[in-house]
Amino acid sequence: MIKWLSDPEEKILSWRHFRKDIANLTPEQAAKQIAQQWAGCPSIKRYHLTQAVDTWPDPWTLLSDKSFDNLARALGMYYTAVMCEQFNPAECSVQIYQNTIGERLDIASLCQGKYVLNFTKGQVVNIYSIPDQFNLVLEYQPNFKI
Numbered sequence: 660m661i662k663w664l665s666d667p668e669e670k671i672l673s674w675r676h677f678r679k680d681i682a683n684l685t686p687e688q689a690a691k692q693i694a695q696q697w698a699g700c701p702s703i704k705r706y707h708l709t710q711a712v713d714t715w716p717d718p719w720t721l722l723s724d725k726s727f728d729n730l731a732r733a734l735g736m737y738y739t740a741v742m743c744e745q746f747n748p749a750e751c752s753v754q755i756y757q758n759t760i761g762e763r764l765d766i767a768s769l770c771q772g773k774y775v776l777n778f779t780k781g782q783v784v785n786i787y788s789i790p791d792q793f794n795l796v797l798e799y800q801p802n803f804k805i
Contacts, residue, residue, distance in 0.1 A: 663700050667723035674722055678743055686745040690774035690783045697736050698781030701726040708734070710755060712799045718742070729765045730755070733777040736767035737801065746770065752800045756793035764793055 662673040677696060681689045708715060708730045716724075718738040721731060733753050741748040750771045756764040767776040772786030779788075 661696050661700070671719055671722050674718075674739070678739060681743060681745075684745065686770060686774065687783070689743055689745045690740070690769055690776060693736050693739050694776045694783050695781050697732050697739070697776070700732060700735070702732070703728050710797055712797070712801070715799075715801055729763070729777065733765040733767045734801065736776040740767065740769050740776075748800065752798050754795060754799075755797040756789060757796045758790075758792045758794070762793075764789065768798075 660673065661677050662670055665673065677692075681692045684692065703726045705728065708728060715721075715734060718735075721727075721735055721738065724731065727735060730753075737751060737753045740746045741751050746769050751767070751769045754764075754766050754768050756766070764778060766778050766789075768774075768786065769776065775784045775786055775788060778784050
C-alpha cells in the first residue's frame with residue numbers, strides 16, 4: 660500500500676514497495692491494483708497541474724505533494740505503470756480529453772488503450788468507454804530518468 664499521508668520519503672518508499680508487490684501480476688491485474696491504490700490518494704478539485712507538459716513533475720516530485728488533482732492522479736498512475744515491467748512505456752500515455760462545454764477527462768492509457776485508468780475512480784476500463792463528445796486534446800508520454 661502507498662502511504663499517502665506519510666512524509667515524502669516514506670511515501671516514495673511505500674510506492675516502490677507497491678510496485679514490487681505487483682511485479683508478478685498480469686497487466687490486467689496490475690492495472691486494477693494501480694487504479695485502486697491511486698483512488699486512495701488525497702484529492703483536490705482545482706487543477707494544480709496545467710496542460711503545459713514541460714512543467715509536469717517527475718515521479719518523485721509528484722509523490723512529494725500532499726494532494727493530487729485529477730491530472731496529477733493520471734500522471735501518477737502512468738508513472739507507476741511504466742515503472743513496472745508489465746507495461747511497455749511506448750504503449751502508455753497520459754491523455755487529456757475535453758468536450759465542447761469545457762469538461763475534461765484526464766486518463767492514463769496503458770497498452771494502447773486496452774487499460775484506461777482514472778476514467779472512473781478505482782476502476783479499469785478501455786478506451787471505448789470514453790464518450791464520443793470528448794475529443795483528445797493532448798497525448799503525452801512523460802520522459803524521466805529512473
